[in-house]
Amino acid sequence: MTSKSAPPTSRAPLSGPVDAVVVGAGFGGLYALHCLRQAGFSAVAFETGDGVGGTWYWNRYPGARCDVESLQYSYSFSEDLDQEWNWSEKYAPQPEILSYANHVADRFDLRRDIRFSTRVVAATFDEARALWVVETERLDGSGGDRVEARFCIMAVGCLSSANKPPFAGMADFKGPIYHTGEWPKDGVDFTGLRVGVIGTGSSAIQSIPLIAEQAKALTVFQRTPNYSVPAYNAPLDPAYVAEVKANYPALRAKARSRPTGFYFPFNTQPALASTPEERRRQYEEAWARGGLPFLGAYGDLLFNKEANDTIAEFAREKIRGIVKDPKTAELLCPENVFGCKRLCVDTNYFATYNKPHVSLVDVSKTPIERFTAHGLVVGGKTYELDAVVCATGFAAMTGAFDKIRITGRGGLTLAEKWQAGPRTYLGVASAGFPNLFMVTGPGSPSVLASMIQAIEQHVDWMVDMMAHLRDVGARTFEARIEDEDRWVAHVNEVSQVSLRSTCSSWYVGANVPGRPRVFMPYIGGFPVYVQKCNEEMDGGYGGFVLDGATTRNAPPEIRLTRRWHVPLDMDVISPAMLAARQVPVV
Ligand code: N01
DSSP: OBOOOOOOOOOOOOOOOEEEEEEOOSHHHHHHHHHHHHTTOOEEEEOSSSSSOTHHHHOOOTTOBOSSOTTTSSOOSOHHHHHHOOOOBSSOBHHHHHHHHHHHHHHTTOGGGEEOSEEEEEEEEETTTTEEEEEEEETTSSOOOEEEEEEEEEOOOSSOSBOOOOOBTGGGOOSOEEEGGGOOTTOOOOTTOEEEEEOOSHHHHHHHHHHHHHOSEEEEEESSOOOEEEOOOOBOOHHHHHHHHHTHHHHHHHHHTSTTSSOOOOOOSOGGGSOHHHHHHHHHHHHHHOSGGGGGGSTTTTTOHHHHHHHHHHHHHHHHHHOSSHHHHHHHOOOSOTTTSOOEEESSHHHHTTSTTEEEEEOSSSOEEEEETTEEEETTEEEEOSEEEEOOOBOTTTHHHHTSEEEOGGGOBHHHHTTTSOOOBTTTBOTTOTTEEETTOBTBSGGGSOHHHHHHHHHHHHHHHHHHHHHTTOSEEEEOHHHHHHHHHHHHHHHTTSGGGGSOOGGGTTTSTTOOOOOOSOOSOHHHHHHHHHHHHHTTSTTEEEETOSSSSOOOOOOGGGGGOSOOOOSSOOHHHHHHHHSOOO
16 A cells, blocks of 8 residues: 655664653644653653654645634643644644644654654563563664653554555555555645545545545445535634634633533534424524534434434435435435434535546445456446545554554553453553553543543643652552443443444444444543543542552642643533433542
8 A cells, every 4th residue: 555654764772761651743742742841751752753743644635634623623731832823724724733733843842852753563561670661663674762661651643543454456456555544745646547535434525525626537435424514614714813812711611611622502402302493493503604513503412313313314405405416415325323423524525426527336235346457346347446545544542552562461462451342441541551651542532522632631640640659659550450440331331321332433443344342432521531530630549559659549739730620610511421420430
């Protein structure tokens, strides 16, 4: 598969020791470095790419942009940063988000502690010395590092391990095969080509309209249709930006109180309490605003199937209204729960199918059989293609961990421990793996919240815990297995309240054959989760064994976490949040 390769780097191997190794220099790794330094810890980060930005470094496909408003899809830890950075559009395009990541790296002088073009291949806990030994491979082939660190912080991302289905005959195909999540740095020119796109998730839905503008012919291979809401992306109005900047802390506080960790108008009323006419008006208004907030048209859309049916039918009507060919329109109409798979946000996606050179092939019942030298075979028919784009997503949440041989106590690897599904306490740590933190790991709100908010809360909490360990002279922390078991059960129990657990999405690992079906993120809502983390902290980390601590379960000093350590203030309470709150912190 054609993919972006990082240029070679030559440097002497590192051996440490350092207080912490950070794996990844995306938004999680960058913030972790910043906080570690502030708290007086030495750290080094390893990054496979040759630059910072993580997901925004790798996903350079045409049309890639955020779908949480730029003014909220950004770090909130620095008021100065908030004030000085200017977003150009409602939803910033990938190059601008990558520039922002680079700006943050420079502004906070983070690069000096990052080793680029270096892949972490193993992390092994040395029990006798209570140290992590982290091994890397440098992409220039010049060897690797072997660094010893007290702590290992996995900032590997939730959607960073590309899912590349092994279609038969791929090696025979004469043209290039791209994956949206590993897009060539120099871009791709599809002018005059017959292009095939496999998949119809967010990446496909963003890229298809732009690929169609260049390609001579575009064939989309769809296994499951997806709901998508128009973005209505536009340049940001300077008056609106000025207003937000004048009140940024208040907006950030409102965002933190939301289940999603970002703010948008939300109608808490149940859908079925409205008449059909009122509902239509409400949906039309929400559709006209566009984007993910469409799901906020009513409060129960993800919890009541009958309510969900009303929004699903409205969305299907929109598709039928846009797509002129009735057969294509029907193929594009999803039948599953609206918002069950991650909702997509688009610019001209459905209208693209009205173009005469764009066609849709249903591979739900007759899967892609194989590649040939010149195309793809489906149902015995060959589709002639010059280039193929696999918009086939990611081995979500655990895939990036699987790529590293992580060995904890007694020689147990994380992959072995997670064979039947990920097991963490609060999504930050896993029993048997002392002093190893996971930023937005499975069991935390992560992908169900605004990622950057979720990252900041996690990192602040982790670094405060590290400082506490230093204060009380503890060598290690380790999640208690009984607390972890209770947390895993709680994550699973709360997920059952939401309709989101009912379909075959990447949230449950169903997009990759052979993965265990487990609802991986925590759906209880961002503020409830933050409260649980705060309670854990206030209890002196009772859910963890702090080995060697001079005091037992003493409340820590609250440092970076101060901004999250505020009374729970939820202006939108979902059934999942209610269910989550019924369970005391474990
Ligand atoms: O991946 P996906 P994505 N044969 O898994 C299909 C975030 N994101 O990269 O649904 C044929 O959603 C698969 O079919 P099915 C966002 O959280 C955000 O698009 O499994 N088809 C599906 O259609 C998003 O949800 C933005 O039946 C196969 C597609 O490939 C997440 O990343 C932009 C197949 C994969 O869709 C992942 O999105 C982009 C096969 N063998 C991404 N295997 C923003 O806007 C898979 N498929 C911020």
